[in-house]
Amino acid sequence: MKFAVSYSSAHFGTDPDRIIDYARHAEACGFEGLYLPEHLVLYPGAKMHTFEVPPTLPFLDPLDTLAYVAAATERLLLGTGVLLVPYRHPVVLAKQLATIDVLSKGRMRLLTVGLGTLPEEAAATGVEFRARGRRADEAIDVLRLLWEGGEEGVSYQGEFFTFENLVQYPKPYQATTLPIHVGGSSLPAARRAGLRGDGYFAGGMLVPQERKAQWDLARSTAEEAGRDPDALEYTRWSGIDMTDERLAAFAAQGVTRVVVSATAVDPNEQLDELSRFAERFGLARV
Template identity: 75%
Template sequence: MKFGISYGTPHQGVDPDKLVGFARLAEECGFESLYMPEHVVLYPGAKVGAFELPPTLPYVDPLDALAFVAAATERILLGTGVLLVPYHHPVILAKRLATVDVLSKGRMRLLTVGVGALPGEAEAGGVEFRTRGRRADEAIDVLRLLWEGGEEGVGFAGEFFSFEALCSYPKPAGRLPIHVGGSSRAAARRAGLRGDGYFAGGALGPEERAAQWELARETAAAAGRDPDALEYTRFGSIGMSGERVAELAGQGVTRLVVSSSATDPGEQREELSAFAERCGFLP
């Protein structure tokens, strides 16, 4: 089992010193990775399920924030949970991700993409909400194509993106994985067809979670991909016991991502250290 931690900017704020301090603390405590969420814009009445998002929540740009973190850390891997890929042009995004990966010496390893749940956010970005899934599929394909293409250039002709003989350099520092996040069966299928892993989110019941993970694996196998190569990431509670972690590992979970409920640096240290010690990865 691997362990990541999410820096939830809405309640932890955007103070640069606190962000760097938190990332260094996570690295010191042995966490594998640091995740940042994304919302491009919010608006009054925006809801994810039944939860209404206050429009003043300070979501920073996750890639800019991760580049900032990378410059202040040495080992911790960088992740997004999730990057709303339909709202980014993949040609530009390919450059940004490769740049972060190269400058962090290959630590942009846990890119996780999703399609978004807010219709107003899609509209603000000029994206039809109903097409965001197909747009995400094309974007993933374009990213990989540009990263793998050589000096002769690559071309793409799709519903949303098209180009001829493009070269995108620098390349990532090795193959850059793309994980798929979501709470739907469509997301699970996308992970099986195109992803390096599935990051299941949302308030799903045990039966639906198990069904989605099995669907991701079945879809991968039907597409001629190795289902055992898929990583399975889940959110967890930082207060969970070692026994619960072992139970999740038995369900196939390969990575747990937790978040700190504390904002005081001293309390964060206690919380992260205690979790790492319970789970056996405190250095």
């Protein structure tokens, strides 16, 4: 089992020193990586998971923040949970992600993409909300095409993106592509993970039967597409107070990575929470 942490500036604040302290401590505790969420805009009355949220929550840009974290750490993998890929142009995004991966020497490897649930966020970027799934599928295909393409150039003809003979360097660090995980809490998200993803990061508040149905769908979709279902990673959220029994249940469900977050308000207490978790589950401290 792999263990990673998340950091939300909306809840913990935007103090750069606090972010770096959190990331460095997670690395020292032996956590695999750090995930950041994304929201481009909010508005009065915005709801997440049926809960209304203050529009002034300060969501830092995850890619800029991860580049900042990469410069202050050595081994911590960099992740998004989730990056709203329909709202970013994939040609620009491919360059951004490859750049971070090169400058971090191969640590932009926990990229998780999703669709977003706020219609106004789609409208603000000129994206049709109902078409965001198809747009995300094309974006994933374009990302992989540009990373894998050589000096002869690559071409693409789609509903949303079209280009001919494009060459984009640098490539990801010592690789021909970057892992792309798909996040979500729906059957279409699980199907997208099976068709196009390297893993599924399940979210939402679902009952066990729904979780199982989605993971089974991701695996069966991969197999039907001629992909290896056993190569898919399965990531789940858990509380920082996770028990041995909870971990065993995750393992039985096929989970390969657990992501937790500190919950305390005080920054020092947050670091203590990470330390206690690492000691409880035997993470390799450095």
